[in-house]
Amino acid sequence: MQLENYLRQKKATKDILLMTHIVLGYPSLDANRAVIEQMVAGGVDCIEMQIPFTEPMADGPIILKANQESIAGGTTVEECLAFGAEMSRTYEIPFLYMTYYNIIYKYGEARFLDRAAADGIAGLILPDLPPEEGAELCAAARKRGIAPILIFAPTSTEVRMRELSGHGAGFIYCTARRGVTGKHSQLDADFGDYLQRCRAATDLPLAVGFGIQSRTDVEALIGLADMAVIGSQTIKLVDEQGVAAVGPFIATLNDVSGTSS
């Protein structure tokens, strides 16, 4: 409930909320620290921190490369968790973990959730853990006040969406299109229909991610969704223009998300 309530309160003051994404340890935890500082200063509403995995099946080339380079650079799960704790201590906004199930499976589900709860982590996104396999983990997370974030896809039926929603908390992550992260998404009429189906199937706030890259994209989501998720785009920006480019980029996005009237 905590994450959902927070988002609802925030949403009362903005047309649309912003969630940004970083891959922990890419290009380095120090760079992550600097990027997050700029994101928070720029007014993002929550941040998902991806614990890297060698087999990120649902990610496209940019995030895939970031995962691999982070691991090649020696990033450990322990360092990621310590970093997550530090961020959630330092800033007011909610932080979530995104990773693949094996990382949690190897760490131990209960141990991971206990640690994340103690560190103040608000939610958990696991793209390779459908409720058929993860119902218990979802329940265990909710019990500890961590929101399991379930994913809707354009291929999900209404029955399926309702079922997913029953396991989730915090918000629903709607992937804007088929495919993996990275490529730009066409936010067309079909997309509008899809988001209406999402809205009808759940009472949870809706976040939209996959290929949201610009202020125009974020604007297109106003009225359809509660939160826009910026993923690969900030990684690309840091790669191409360095850490300092993040603040101004977030500011342009927030130009829309900051005006409530």
Added chain:
Amino acid sequence: MDSTAYFGQWGGSFIPEVLHETFRHLERAFAEIKSDPAFWQEYITLMSTYSCRPTPLTHAENLSQHFGGAQIYIKREDLNHTGAHKANNVMGQGLLVKRMGKTRVIAETGAGQHGVATATMAAKFGFDCTIYMGEEDVARQRPNVFWMEKMGATVVTVRDGSRTLKDAINEAFRDWVTNMDTTHYVFGTACGPAPFPEMVSWLQSIIGQEAREQILRQHGRLPARIYACVGGGSNSLGIFSSFFGEADTELVGVEAGGHGLDSGQHASRLCGHDASPGVAQGYKTMFLQNSDGQMLDTHSVSAGLDYIGVSPILADHWEKKTVRFEAATDREVIEALDLTMKKEGIIPALESAHAFVQAFKEAPELSPDDAVIINMSGRGDKDIFTIAQAFDDPSWKDFIIQRAAAYQK
């Protein structure tokens, strides 16, 4: 998850939401063909007219005499069209694709055998075809890339991660989550999310059905042991399928020992000590991974066994001790290959040669009244570059140098 997705504690279906409906569709289609005797009949007819089924069971008399123990029989999956057992699974899935009404197939490949088989099937059935192959495997199995392209397939070189089979699988999934409406992913081995492990083993069980009949006819009783190499596990499960539960037949799976089980450079998940339970590539099994759950780099002289995971069905047999697992090193593999060529005039694939290694180690301890079967999963022609290099063959080197020079003009 429904119980058929699990084998003991292994298996499952850890897939992104976007594929949920695709898998429901696939499960329904698989249940249909499994309960329809006409499907199996169609499959047998196809395999006996387009491929070379039933494949023979060869009595290797010279090798048997050489080792002075058990009678060695070789199940000749190399005589399948495209030269490996991979064709069984692929042609079966091809018939399934026709029934599902899809028009495009994708596949991962390590050794290239599964890729070649899939490209062949796509050409025959008129499907578009894209094959994902790790950069390292493209380099070591170049002849297969040539044939795939010649049959009209697009071969995509995967440069991520360890640039081998697991990375090709990830990339094939990335394609599938985009194109699932038109496209079927022809998974090449008994791994991945349900229903693939069960479906692939079921299609490969044709090997065991034939082998059982053949050994009874030729030897008069069941074999004492059956040896099969284990990459993902499809050829081994295929031949083992008709012998599970036979008290007199021991089933032996042979993994890639690479430079040795203590070298850190191998692909032995079940008989080594570097693997632990994990979930990746859509299923739960024993994976070669570190304590964080990051997958390790594997090594094998054979591309087809060079993989982090293993069939959840085999992990279950390993845990229940109904299959014994051993490893063969790169060096032993080359020696066994050399001996088999000299004694029998048969060229096993590097993958298959792993099974020969273990059979050669154990044949002398058995009686000449006993029989063992080696599943020769494929032929070695595809490995000519790797084998020639392992033998450091001087005349082959001269030939390559001359050829290269001719192309440079």
